[in-house]
Amino acid sequence: MRGKTTHAYWVVPRGEYMLTLKARGELVEGSLEELREELYITRRAIQYIIDVLWELDKIPTINQVHQMFYKLLRKQEFRAHQCKQIYKYALGIVKSAKKNNGKKPILKKLSTRLDKYDARVDLENQLVIVKLRNKVFKIKLLHSKEYIRKFLGRKWYEVTVSIDRNGRVWIAIPFKWMYEPYKPRRIMSLDINLKKVVIYNGRSVRRINTRFSEALYLKHLAENTQKRHSYAWRRNGKWLEIIRALHRRSKNIVVDWCWKFAKYIVLKARKTRSAIVLEDLEKLWFNASQRSPSLADRLSRFAYRKLQHTIITKAIEYNVPVLFINPRNTSSTCPRCGNKLSYNHRLAICRNCGFVADRDTAGAMNIYLKAIQTIAPCLRSRGTHPMTNETRAKGGPHKNEPMIAYIHSYKNI
Secondary structure, rough: OOOOOOEEEEEOOOOEEEEEEEEEEEEEEOOOHHHHHHHHHHHHHHHHHHHHOOOOOOOOHHHHHHHHHHHHHOOOOHHHHHHHHHHHHHHHHHHHHHHOOOOOOOOOOEEEEOOOOOOEEEOOOOOOEEEEEEEEEEEEEEOOOHHHHHOOOEEOOOOOEEEEEOOEEEEEEEEEEEEEEOOOOOEEEEEEOOOEEEEEEOOOEEEEEHHHHHHHHHHHHHHHHHOOOOOOHHHHHHHHHHHHHHHHHHHHHHHHHHHHHHHHHHHHHHEEEEOOOOEEOOHHHHHHHHHHHHHHHHHOOOOOOHHHHHHHHHHHHHHEEEEEEOOOOOOOOOOOOOEEEEEEOEEEEEEOOOEEEEHHHHHHHHHHHHHHHHHHHHHHHHHOOOHHHHHHHHOOOOOOOOOHHHHHEEEEE
């Protein structure tokens, strides 16, 4: 899949980021019913503020919202800082919906946000203490000690407590994280498609099957069920739950696979001191929807942006450099001689030099070459240089270019 971008390349900048610790929770003090009741009251208060702000012609400032709702919330026994979190959250939701010309937001999730005055985090004992109105709840984090240890000593900003439809308690805590990527010695280029992700490291190609097709199948199954039962599925609780379960499973497959693959590729890159190179597919959805509705439908579960987001998140966590390059001509140019490729279905053939490979492999190689040209100064100490025009004309790499000799005889692993 190819998109368009306005810049040749960009890197994930070093600096301060936010990484969130999310974990299941187990109530140590307080009952689940009491917690559910408090979250329900909080949700009702947020929804009331959203309803009021939505009817206004002009969105008020935070100070005006404070004057409008603070005393009202205090009369309902909300703590002072919890009042602030409630109307700030409601104001943010309304601003976002109005900006995107959306409908009035309706909250469905039972959750609340608390700052350091109404919550305390003890990572040593994996314990979170929250105060909701006049009640105190102690929640134990059900996560591995090794993972939680990464966040020890870091600054946190707020605690989000929520209960899902299965009655499970979840805790989310964003932490300040400094991203200081190492200087790369090698490059790993990724060509992401609906069915496969092709990884190229300069010497070998590896293909990994995605689960996007499986998620797309479940989405189509849910949609076909809706069509088969016409409007009856809206009033039939059984079919409504089946359709929702299919959509939920489709989404969970995408999210689960993206996080697992992101961790795999980031750890592999860190082990070899490599930089991860991706295509900048910022406008892929827009371009595809203009060309073909069926292609746009396939892209609905080709979660390339979700996958890129998870890779960036894990790269920040492990200080792995990430580079995005312009995807222009990465699947239409021969990586050996630079001439235009011709295709027999998905098989790329160069009439000039005889290069033959599948479309994804050719794309991954070209991504690699573009990245070499971008960060070549970082690799000169290892004797690796970008392929020059003279070298391409001769049909082979320079003698000091060991990492791109693969183009003539690459192997699969």
